[in-house]
Amino acid sequence: MTKSPNPPGYMVRDRARHPKALTPSYKTSVVRSPERAMIAFPTSIGENTGPVFGHEMIGPNDNDLVINWAEPGQMALGPRIIVRGRVLDEHGNGVAGALLEFWQANAGGRYRHKKESYLAPLDPNFGGYGRTITDENGGYEFRTVQPGPYPWPNGMNDWRPAHIHFSLFGHAFAQRLITQMYFDGDPMIWQCPIVDTIDSKEAINSLVATLDMSQALPMDARVYTFDLVLRGQRQTFFENRWEGL
Amino acid sequence: MDHKAPKFKESPSQTAGPYVHIGCTPNFSGIGKVWAEDLGARMKTGPVQGTEIEIRGIVYDGTGTPLRDAMVEIWQADAAGLFPSPGETRGDADPNFTGWGRAASHMDTGEFYFDTVKPGRVPFHDGRLQAPHISVWIVARGINVGLQTRIYFDDEEDANAEDPVLSALEHKVRLPTLIAKSQGKNSYRFNIRLQGEGETIFFDV
Numbered sequence: 001m002t003k004s005p006n007p008p009g010y011m012v013r014d015r016a017r018h019p020k021a022l023t024p025s026y027k028t029s030v031v032r033s034p035e036r037a038m039i040a041f042p043t044s045i046g047e048n049t050g051p052v053f054g055h056e057m058i059g060p061n062d063n064d065l066v067i068n069w070a071e072p073g074q075m076a077l078g079p080r081i082i083v084r085g086r087v088l089d090e091h092g093n094g095v096a097g098a099l100l101e102f103w104q105a106n107a108g109g110r111y112r113h114k115k116e117s118y119l120a121p122l123d124p125n126f127g128g129y130g131r132t133i134t135d136e137n138g139g140y141e142f143r144t145v146q147p148g149p150y151p152w153p154n155g156m157n158d159w160r161p162a163h164i165h166f167s168l169f170g171h172a173f174a175q176r177l178i179t180q181m182y183f184d185g186d187p188m189i190w191q192c193p194i195v196d197t198i199d200s201k202e203a204i205n206s207l208v209a210t211l212d213m214s215q216a217l218p219m220d221a222r223v224y225t226f227d228l229v230l231r232g233q234r235q236t237f238f239e240n241r242w243e244g245l
Numbered sequence: 246m247d248h249k250a251p252k253f254k255e256s257p258s259q260t261a262g263p264y265v266h267i268g269c270t271p272n273f274s275g276i277g278k279v280w281a282e283d284l285g286a287r288m289k290t291g292p293v294q295g296t297e298i299e300i301r302g303i304v305y306d307g308t309g310t311p312l313r314d315a316m317v318e319i320w321q322a323d324a325a326g327l328f329p330s331p332g333e334t335r336g337d338a339d340p341n342f343t344g345w346g347r348a349a350s351h352m353d354t355g356e357f358y359f360d361t362v363k364p365g366r367v368p369f370h371d372g373r374l375q376a377p378h379i380s381v382w383i384v385a386r387g388i389n390v391g392l393q394t395r396i397y398f399d400d401e402e403d404a405n406a407e408d409p410v411l412s413a414l415e416h417k418v419r420l421p422t423l424i425a426k427s428q429g430k431n432s433y434r435f436n437i438r439l440q441g442e443g444e445t446i447f448f449d450v
């Protein structure tokens with residue numbers, strides 16, 4: 001075999017910055033956390049590649065939760081916000097063409113889901129989900145309403161801080177990530193058993209979006225800024241070579 | 246060579262939670278209104294090359310209870326061992342095969358299902374050939390970081406024996422947790438156990 005390019009692998013995930021599997025204050029993790037050590041090996045082409053999502057699959061309202069589920073002429077209820085930011089890799093480079101999917105409760109803290117147990121009212125004009133694909137610089141934005149906090153079955157008085165769930169697809173299956181965005185200044189962040197699964201306060205703060213009033217749309221929406229970071233590729237001149245080279 | 250730590254750190258994971266299906270499989274959840282079909286619902290966009298297979302499984306928790314709220318994603322090579330991805334530089338993959346599938350566990354039985362093709366063999370990072378396998382990623386309420394594993398096949402004994410990942414495993418007694426079992430013609434079962442007796446091998450890759 002000659003001159004077959006071997007795409008660079010991905011840097012090892014810094015597990016210390018991620019939650020542990022077993023976090024007893026988040027009760028569901030107790031029976032859903034593996035007990036054995038994970039087996040590590042370097043990424044190869046199956047982890048270094050991933051599906052591609054084209055801009056053509058994104059509909060005009062996919063990134064506008066205020067209207068994408070609303071009846072014609074109607075809008076979702078609640079304080080309108082734009083969430084805007086960049087998807088970067090660990091070298092600080094923008095990740096172009098990344099797929100972001102997001103979902104959230106409505107302004108009253110209620111999800112549109114069969115198994116929702118918090119009986120705040122549904123908003124007939126709010127589905128609570130959307131998606132977008134980053135531009136050539138890794139930039140993205142979507143419009144929505146600020147989600148409400150909600151109580152959930154864990155401790156008797158556990159409430160989730162207001163949050164938006166994010167699913168991210170970069171260029172490689174190794175970069176696959178699901179996380180959540182919180183809102184600057186929310187005191188409930190620091191009382192949440194799910195937030196608390198992350199040990200590092202700095203890491204938690206990286207999930208907190210900041211309000212940017214300088215970018216707010218007059219008489220329309222405030223802007224929250226939220227950057228996300230996906231795993232980066234290793235950079236080495238001494239990448240493993242193919243057999244025979 | 247530069248030994249600096251990365252300038253930016255990967256965003257920490259948070260659980261997908263109980264409502265991941267709202268965002269990732271809204272049509273499955275019965276609330277589809279924004280796009281016509283859930284992403285990853287179809288891995289074939291036309292006639293495909295190779296052997297078409299189905300894979301079914303259930304994700305079990307540490308008590309042996311099926312997860313009814315899991316989401317499972319797979320990523321794999323086509324029948325010729327090529328990935329339908331710009332990162333694939335060895336040739337053109339089957340144009341009618343996406344390589345990527347996403348399935349929600351059935352809300353009553355917990356079963357997930359993929360309609361796919363048997364993957365070809367692809368090289369490991371050092372060039373050794375791996376046995377046919379599928380990369381798997383599992384998220385759910387109570388899972389703080391998405392879990393990675395692999396599906397290998399019980400009818401690939403020779404390839405499995407020389408696979409660089411399988412052959413490096415110290416505890417061979419756990420190896421069967423990575424092998425899908427044939428259930429008749431072109432149908433395989435791959436159950437995942439998150440914890441306890443028969444815990445599936447998960448990878449940090």
Ligand SMILES: [Fe+3]
Nearest residue numbers: 160163165262
């Ligand atoms: Fe939530």
